[in-house]
């Protein structure tokens with residue numbers, strides 16, 4: 001009965017049934033594994049299971065597309081620009097390996113030339129040589145503190161309580177930052193960490209620096225850093241290619257609303273397309289998304305508290321302005337713009353590898369740019385024109401995604417963990433609850449919050465599942 | 474005295490000019506603008522960095538959003554803002570964004586942020602293009618709202634300002650009251666919103682979103 005409703009109404013139902021439903025113990029509709037979420041983490045788990053010979057699994061995805069927080073805007077002629085995660089950098093070996101296996105090429109972020117700074121009516125063009133001009137003395141202090149903060153479990157740092165009591169802002173305030181340098185710190189903490197300094201936990205921020213080999217420059221720069229490299233075909237291509245391999249196992253437009261009997265032998269997942277039953281469940285979604293699912297019985301208190309308090313307020317609104325050519329490059333500009341006080345936080349050249357068209361992507365302040373696309377285009381092109389020249393006034397396309405409001409399946413860009421969070425709730429991040437295995441980039445040991453972390457979490461979850469199924473076989 | 478200052482400035486400028494070339498003046502203007510902005514922000518909201526910096530990312534510069542989806546906080550009664558922040562934190566008002574954020578605020582933070590945004594100046598919602606027919610219908614339906622929200626819908630005490638608020642935001646709230654996913658502690662809004670049809674709610678939101686913001690906010694508060 002559950003099996004029938006599970007596949008009812010799906011075009012791929014007939015194909016899916018034979019591939020997916022390989023009964024182990026007579027209960028025809030019980031799968032070995034259900035994976036919630038077809039982002040990089042969930043799809044990596046599915047791919048590993050598939051390659052390990054496990055065929056009895058399904059991936060349940062709320063949206064009608066795969067890739068989660070990676071999404072390619074289609075600019076025509078096979079060219080794309082990314083709305084979500086897009087860069088990789090040194091030490092992000094898991095996502096690089098995956099790309100090689102999937103035959104996805106990479107290319108460098110464009111930064112040759114001068115970056116334009118805007119503050120009020122002032123404009124300044126400076127060659128930063130692929131950096132953001134961070135104060136190296138302060139970066140060195142952060143690096144020293146970061147060495148003892150384990151990237152995947154910051155609450156285990158020897159002085160965790162002390163560091164977690166502070167916001168990054170509290171700490172910066174002790175460093176006698178000159179007034180003119182404050183906007184720089186506001187921007188770098190927001191763009192790397194996902195919150196303004198006063199809202200961002202120091203312990204968490206240090207755990208991010210720890211992921212980057214305890215070298216702040218490898219986190220917040222472009223050259224030799226986490227914003228150095230892009231994927232040919234856009235980051236979503238990784239998920240699209242994995243999905244092709246896994247086609248018969250995917251259930252699209254299939255949000256999980258409730259999960260029952262997670263503490264028993266067989267868990268039931270209640271979706272908009274019926275009930276799915278499985279022996280193990282991989283939750284490849286972040287804790288704030290878990291918080292929107294009804295669990296019965298209730299989750300243990302520590303886990304419920306983690307989910308309830310999980311910060312889901314990183315404002316991620318990213319736009320793409322498409323031009324006939326990357327005209328700024330002719331003038332010795334790299335298309336990067338930093339505007340003190342916004343509404344543009346950081347604009348950058350996101351043109352495709354052949355540079356046949358020009359693309360300026362921007363992280364913008366959500367509330368300071370109109371939601372109406374025409375008005376937004378007018379506001380942003382006026383800013384780009386001041387920075388890059390009047391050619392900026394005649395774009396060919398405009399794309400805009402506010403990840404908080406476009407739908408309810410992402411909510412937040414990354415997890416900007418506030419002060420006192422990790423030491424209060426962190427312990428509940430990893431331990432499985434009954435048959436539920438917690439996954440998603442947020443659970444990664446290294447580069448949590450990044451695409452690389454998602455791939456790492458995906459591999460780990462597959463091992464967890466296979467081990468635990470093996471142990472109970 | 475004046476001469477000495479002038480000479481001093483010239484010396485600084487020429488040193489910078491040697492280092493930076495023709496960009497020297499741009500550089501000085503840039504630095505001055507940053508320093509002025511830092512000073513203004515300190516005078517308004519206290520020492521850097523401030524909690525309110527996080528809020529303005531979504532709610533607009535100084536809480537005056539130009540995005541129809543995000544609520545204006547500027548010029549809302551402090552009492553109303555504080556009540557909402559407490560409601561988000563204790564679960565009486567649901568929001569996946571504001572709930573975990575409000576849980577990070579202590580009572581002092583709530584009072585400071587509420588007072589801060591109440592002090593900011595609200596402006597007209599001129600990034601919204603109202604449909605004339607809907608607006609006329611909305612005007613007709615909004616007569617009774619003034620009793621609580623003020624003659625010019627500028628709000629007071631626990632009653633929020635509606636004039637010039639974001640259209641999508643207003644509509645979402647009317648719908649939330651109507652289907653009881655947001656509950657007004659006084660009960661008034663749930664009954665009022667449920668009595669309006671879908672089109673009525675859009676009409677009311679259109680009318681209020683385009684209603685001009687009263688210049689004399691204080692006067693309006695007192696006259697009610």
Ligand SMILES: Cc1cc2nc3c(=O)[nH]c(=O)nc-3n(C[C@H](O)[C@H](O)[C@H](O)COP(=O)(O)OP(=O)(O)OC[C@H]3O[C@@H](n4cnc5c(N)ncnc54)[C@H](O)[C@@H]3O)c2cc1C
Nearest residue numbers: 037039040041062068069085086087256441449450451454
């Ligand atoms: C604007 C932005 C910029 C970023 N920049 C970078 C960057 O440059 N480099 C980098 O490495 N990372 C970046 N990131 C982060 C990166 O995109 C993520 O870390 C990564 O994509 C997360 O993958 P995931 O599989 O863990 O989660 P997700 O991609 O969030 O996947 C979760 C999936 O689960 C689905 N889902 C949610 N709820 C349910 C439900 N109840 N039932 C069924 N399905 C559900 C969602 O639709 C989604 O497909 C950025 C993110 C954003 C938003």
